[in-house]
Amino acid sequence: MKEDFLHYIWQHQYFDKTALATAEGDLLQVLHTGFYNTDAGPDFKEALLKIGEVEWSGSVEIHLKASDWFRHQHQSDPKYDQVVLHVVWEADKAVHRIDDESVVPVLELRSRVKPELLQTYQQLQLAKSTIPCAAFWPNVPGITKTIMLERTLAERLEQKGKEVLQVYRSYGNDWEQATYNTLLKGFGFKINQQAFDQLAKALPQTVVRRHHQSLLQVEALLFGQAGFLEEAEDAYVKQLQKEHAFLSHKYGLQSNVVERHQWNFLRMRPANFPTVRLAQLAAVLHQHQALFTKLVEAKDVKTYEALFMVPVSVYWQQHYLPGKETKAVQKALGKSSAQNLVINVAVPLMAAYANFSGERAYLEKAVWLLEQLKEASNKYTRQYEELGWQAKTAADNQAALSLYKKYCQPVNCLRCAIGNKVMKQNGLAA
Known part of the structure; x- marks a missing residue:
C-alpha cells in the first residue's frame, strides 16, 4: 500500500464513520476534508473538523504509520504545527506539536476501510498488464472513459502550451x-x-x-x-x-x-x-x-x-x-x-x-x-485499441497518449476517473 490510497480514502471519505473517534478517544466529525495540496507542506489544507466539542480549522497530514511523521522529519518543521488531524493506517506512535508539545489527534483507518476496496486497489497496483485496469475495462461505462479522455486531452494541451510559454519567456x-x-x-x-x-x-x-x-x-x-x-x-x-x-x-x-x-x-x-x-x-x-x-x-x-x-x-x-x-x-x-x-x-x-x-x-x-485530423496509432494507444477502444481522430490519439503517460504508466489509478469507477464498482459495491 502507498500513501496515495489513504489520500484517496480521506478525500472521498470512503471509510466507516460509525462512532468515529480519534485514537485518543475523542469523538470526531468531518465537516470538510480540506483541499488536496500538491505543494510542500501538509497533505490537505483548510480542513474543518469537530473533535469533542471543539471545531478545528487547519491541515490534515496522512501517513501509513504515525511514526512516519518522524521519518519525514515533520517534528522539526513548524509548518506541521497547523495539523489538526493525523490520518494513518496504523497508529503506532504519538506525535506532538513543536510550539506547545500538544498531541496531534490521530485517526486510524485500518479497521474502517472495506477489505474489498483495499483488494481492488492492490489489484490495480500489482496488475501485470501495462494498462492496470485492463481486466476491469469492459465493465467501465463508456461515458466514464469519454469524460476521462476529454480531461486528459485538456491536460495534454495545457502541458504542451506551458512548454511553449516557457520558451517564449526564456x-x-x-x-x-x-x-x-x-x-x-x-x-x-x-x-x-x-x-x-x-x-x-x-x-x-x-x-x-x-x-x-x-x-x-x-x-x-x-x-x-x-x-x-x-x-x-x-x-x-x-x-x-x-x-x-x-x-x-x-x-x-x-x-x-x-x-x-x-x-x-x-x-x-x-x-x-x-x-x-x-x-x-x-x-x-x-x-x-x-x-x-x-x-x-x-x-x-x-x-x-x-x-x-x-x-x-x-x-x-x-x-x-x-x-x-x-x-x-x-x-x-x-x-x-x-x-x-x-x-x-x-x-x-x-x-x-x-x-x-x-x-x-x-x-x-x-x-x-x-x-x-487523423493520426497513426502508436505502441501506447494500440494498447487501448486491444481493449476495444478505437481512436477516430488525432484528438482521441492525443488523449489516449496522455492517459497512458500520466495515469496508466505511473499506476496513478486513484487520480483517474476510470480507476475511480473501478474502485467504486469493485470495492464499494461489494
Whole structure:
C-alpha cells in the first residue's frame, strides 16, 4: 500500500464513520476534508473538523504509520504545527506539536476501510498488464472513459502550451522565437527531436530571419550548424560551405555546431533522413515570415498543411545526403508529416497563446483542429485499441497518449476517473 490510497480514502471519505473517534478517544466529525495540496507542506489544507466539542480549522497530514511523521522529519518543521488531524493506517506512535508539545489527534483507518476496496486497489497496483485496469475495462461505462479522455486531452494541451510559454519567456517574450524552437523540435519527428532541439540553440532565429530571402543562405546556416557540410565536395555543397563559413564567422556561430553523432539515420527510409528534413525546414523558413501569426490564425486544415508542404530546392529534390545524388524526387514534406507538424507545432502554439491571452477561443480551435485530423496509432494507444477502444481522430490519439503517460504508466489509478469507477464498482459495491 502507498500513501496515495489513504489520500484517496480521506478525500472521498470512503471509510466507516460509525462512532468515529480519534485514537485518543475523542469523538470526531468531518465537516470538510480540506483541499488536496500538491505543494510542500501538509497533505490537505483548510480542513474543518469537530473533535469533542471543539471545531478545528487547519491541515490534515496522512501517513501509513504515525511514526512516519518522524521519518519525514515533520517534528522539526513548524509548518506541521497547523495539523489538526493525523490520518494513518496504523497508529503506532504519538506525535506532538513543536510550539506547545500538544498531541496531534490521530485517526486510524485500518479497521474502517472495506477489505474489498483495499483488494481492488492492490489489484490495480500489482496488475501485470501495462494498462492496470485492463481486466476491469469492459465493465467501465463508456461515458466514464469519454469524460476521462476529454480531461486528459485538456491536460495534454495545457502541458504542451506551458512548454511553449516557457520558451517564449526564456527568449524575451518573442512569439516568433517560440515558434521557431517549436518548429525545429517538430521537424525532429521524435527520433531526431533532441538533435533539432540542439540546432535551435545553435542557430538563433534572429540570424535565420535576417537571411530568409535567400534559400541558399538559409540552407547554409541550417546544414552548416547541423554539421553536414564537412564531407561532400560537389559544386552546390561548396557554395553552402562558403556561405556558412562567412555567416558563422559574422555571427560567431563556429563553436555551436551540432555534433554529427547526435543525428540518427539508423533504420530510416531515406525520405525521413534528417538531411531531408533540414531541406524541408529550410524551405518553410524561406517561404514564411510571421509564421506564428499564420499558424495561429489559419482557418482550415488545408491551409495548415500548405504552410509545411513547401517544395524544397532543386538540389534537395535529387539528393538525400550532401554530395549523393539519387533518381528519386523529393519535392516537399508529405501530407501525413505535415499533419504531424500541425499536431505538434500549430496546436501547442495555439494552446500557449490561449493561456497567454486568456482567450479560450484559441484552445477550442486547437481541439477542433485535432478533431479534423487523423493520426497513426502508436505502441501506447494500440494498447487501448486491444481493449476495444478505437481512436477516430488525432484528438482521441492525443488523449489516449496522455492517459497512458500520466495515469496508466505511473499506476496513478486513484487520480483517474476510470480507476475511480473501478474502485467504486469493485470495492464499494461489494
